[in-house]
Amino acid sequence: MSVLRPLLASIWMGWQREIGWGNPVVAILARSVAPAAGALTAAIVYWFGASAAGLFDPGRLAYVVVGASLYGQVALYAYVPTSAISEGKNSYVYPQVFMTPSSSIPYLTGRCVASFLESVPVVVISVAVCALVSFEFFHANLPLVISPVSVALFVAAMALIFPSALGLGYMLGSYAIFASKFEWAVPSYIAGTLMILSEALYPASVLPWPLSVVAQSLPFTYFMRASRDVLLYGSLSRYVSDAAIAFFLGLPLLALGLLAFKSGENRGRQKGFIDRKSM
Amino acid sequence: MYARTWVRVRSIYGEPLWLVVGIAFPLFTTFGLGFLYRSSGVGALAGFAVLGGIAVSFWSNVVWSMATQFYWDKQEGIFELYLVSPAPVSAILIGMSIGGFVGTAPSALLVGVVGWQVFGSAVTPSWALVAAGFVLTIVALYSLGMLLASVYLAYGRQAESLNDSVMQTVSMFSGAYFPSVGVGSPFPVSLQLVVSLIPLTIGMDVLRKAVFAPLTSAFPTVYEDLAILAVLCVVFFVLAQWAIGRMRERGRKKGTLVVRMG
Numbered sequence: 397m398s399v400l401r402p403l404l405a406s407i408w409m410g411w412q413r414e415i416g417w418g419n420p421v422v423a424i425l426a427r428s429v430a431p432a433a434g435a436l437t438a439a440i441v442y443w444f445g446a447s448a449a450g451l452f453d454p455g456r457l458a459y460v461v462v463g464a465s466l467y468g469q470v471a472l473y474a475y476v477p478t479s480a481i482s483e484g485k486n487s488y489v490y491p492q493v494f495m496t497p498s499s500s501i502p503y504l505t506g507r508c509v510a511s512f513l514e515s516v517p518v519v520v521i522s523v524a525v526c527a528l529v530s531f532e533f534f535h536a537n538l539p540l541v542i543s544p545v546s547v548a549l550f551v552a553a554m555a556l557i558f559p560s561a562l563g564l565g566y567m568l569g570s571y572a573i574f575a576s577k578f579e580w581a582v583p584s585y586i587a588g589t590l591m592i593l594s595e596a597l598y599p600a601s602v603l604p605w606p607l608s609v610v611a612q613s614l615p616f617t618y619f620m621r622a623s624r625d626v627l628l629y630g631s632l633s634r635y636v637s638d639a640a641i642a643f644f645l646g647l648p649l650l651a652l653g654l655l656a657f658k659s660g661e662n663r664g665r666q667k668g669f670i671d672r673k674s675m
Numbered sequence: 676m677y678a679r680t681w682v683r684v685r686s687i688y689g690e691p692l693w694l695v696v697g698i699a700f701p702l703f704t705t706f707g708l709g710f711l712y713r714s715s716g717v718g719a720l721a722g723f724a725v726l727g728g729i730a731v732s733f734w735s736n737v738v739w740s741m742a743t744q745f746y747w748d749k750q751e752g753i754f755e756l757y758l759v760s761p762a763p764v765s766a767i768l769i770g771m772s773i774g775g776f777v778g779t780a781p782s783a784l785l786v787g788v789v790g791w792q793v794f795g796s797a798v799t800p801s802w803a804l805v806a807a808g809f810v811l812t813i814v815a816l817y818s819l820g821m822l823l824a825s826v827y828l829a830y831g832r833q834a835e836s837l838n839d840s841v842m843q844t845v846s847m848f849s850g851a852y853f854p855s856v857g858v859g860s861p862f863p864v865s866l867q868l869v870v871s872l873i874p875l876t877i878g879m880d881v882l883r884k885a886v887f888a889p890l891t892s893a894f895p896t897v898y899e900d901l902a903i904l905a906v907l908c909v910v911f912f913v914l915a916q917w918a919i920g921r922m923r924e925r926g927r928k929k930g931t932l933v934v935r936m937g
C-alpha cells in the first residue's frame with residue numbers, strides 16, 4: 397500500500413504532464429506526428445531502395461513500418477526518468493520527491509507507466525498512418541494480421557519489454573541526479589542505438605560484426621521479433637519464445653538499473669547533488 | 676552581428692560536448708537508413724542517407740537553435756537586452772545564423788566522413804554545383820529559421836511544443852533521405868509542389884544531383900533548382916525581416932514582448 401499510492405499518484409501526474417495539457421485526443425494525435433513521420437521516412441526509404449533494385453516486397457515494407465513505429469516509443473519511456481529528474485530539478489518538482497524519506501523509485505516508475513500508456517495509442521496511430529500512406533502512395537497493402545488476439549498479444553509484448561526499458565531508464569535516471577547539462581540529448585542516443593541495433597529497420601545480419609552479435613543479445617531485438625510474430629506472421633509459437641526471451645533478458649537489466657539508481661540516489665543525498673540544476 | 680556570432684561560436688566550441696550531442700540524431704539516422712538502403716538491395720543509395728544526415732544536422736540547428744532561440748532568450752530574460760541595445764534585431768538573428776552554421780559544421784562534417792567511411796558510396800561530385808547548392812540551401816534554411824524565430828516568439832509554448840513534430844515532418848516531406856520531388860518521389864504532384872516551398876526539399880534535390888550524378892542522371896534540372904533556391908533565399912529573408920517588424924509591433928502594442936510564460 398505504501399508503494400501503491402505514490403505509484404498511482406505518479407502515473408496520474410505523468411499522464412497530466414504528457415496528455416493533460418489539452419484535449420486528450422488532440423494531445424495523443426499531436427504526440428503521434430513525429431513518430432509517424434519517422435516511421436514513414438523509413439518506409440519510403442525502403443520503398444525507394446527496393447523499387448530501384450526491383451525487389452519491392454509489401455511484407456518487408458510492413459516489417460519496416462512495425463519496427464520504425466516501435467523503437468522510438470521504447471526509447472521514449474526509457475528516457476522518462478531522466479526527464480522527470482532533470483526537468484523536475486529546474487521546476488522544483490523533483491526536490492519535493494527527493495526530500496521524502498522513501499526512495500524516488502515509485503515516482504519514476506509511475507511516470508514511466510504513464511508514458512507507456514501514452515505510447516500504445518501512438519504506436520497504433522503510427523502503424524495505421526503508414527498502412528494508409530502505403531496503400532495510397534505505393535499501392536501496397538501491408539500484410540498486417542489485425543485481430544483482437546494479435547493486438548492483445550502485441551500490447552502484451554509492449555508490457556513484457558517494459559522492465560527492460562525501466563531498467564535502462566533507472567540507469568539514466570541515476571546519471572541525471574548528478575548531471576547538470578545535456579541530459580536532453582539522451583533520448584537521441586537511446587533511440588538511435590535502438591534503431592541501429594534492435595532490428596527496428598532491418599535484420600541484425602545486415603550489421604557488421606560485432607554489432608550483429610550485440611544486436612542478438614538485446615532484449616529489444618526480441619521484442620521487435622515478438623511484435624512482428626503476431627502482427628505480420630501470425631506465429632504464436634515464435635511469439636511466445638521471442639516474448640519470453642525479451643522478458644527474461646530484461647530482468648537483469650531491471651535489477652542492474654534498480655541497483656544503479658538506489659546507489660546514485662543515496663550518493664546524491666549524501667553529497668547534495670539535488671540542488672544542482674540543469675543548464 | 677559579430678557579437679552574436681562570437682557568442683554562439685564560443686558557446687559551441689568552448690564546450691566540446693556539443694559536438695557529441697549535436698551529432699547524435701543525424702549520425703544514428705544516417706546509419707539506420709544507410710543500413711536500410713543496403714538491406715533493401717541497393718547499397719549504393721546509402722550515400723543518400725549520408726547526404727541527408729549532413730543536411731539534417733543543419734536543419735536540426737535551425738529548428739532547435741534558431742527558431743526557438745528568441746523564445747528561450749525571452750524566458751531567460753536575455754531578449755530584453757536585445758531590445759534595449761541599439762543593434763537591429765535582424766543583425767542579431769543573422770549573427771545567430773552565422774554562429775549556428777559555424778558551430779554545426781564540424782558535426783555535419785563528421786557525419787559525412789564517418790558515413791562515407793562506413794558505407795563507401797561512390798560519388799562523382801560536380802564541386803561547383805555542390806558548393807552553389809550548399810551555400811544557397813544554407814542561406815535559405817537559416818532565413819527560414821529567422822522567420823520561425825519571430826513566429827515562435829509570438830506563439831510561445833504552443834509553437835515550442837510542436838518543434839519535434841516540425842523537425843521530423845519537414846525532414847520527411849523535404850526528402851532529406853530520398854527524392855521527394857521529381858522522378859522517384861512517392862508523393863503526388865500537388866504535394867510535391869507544396870513541399871517544394873521548403874528550402875531543404877530543393878536543396879537536397881540539387882545536392883543529390885550534384886553529388887551522385889550517374890545515379891541521378893535522369894534528373895537534369897539542377898540549374899532550375901538552383902534558381903528556385905535563390906528565389907527562396909530572397910523570399911524567406913524578406914519574410915523574416917517583415918516578421919521581425921510585425922513581432923516587435925505586435926509585442927509593443929500588447930505589451931507582451933518581455934512577458935515570460937510560466
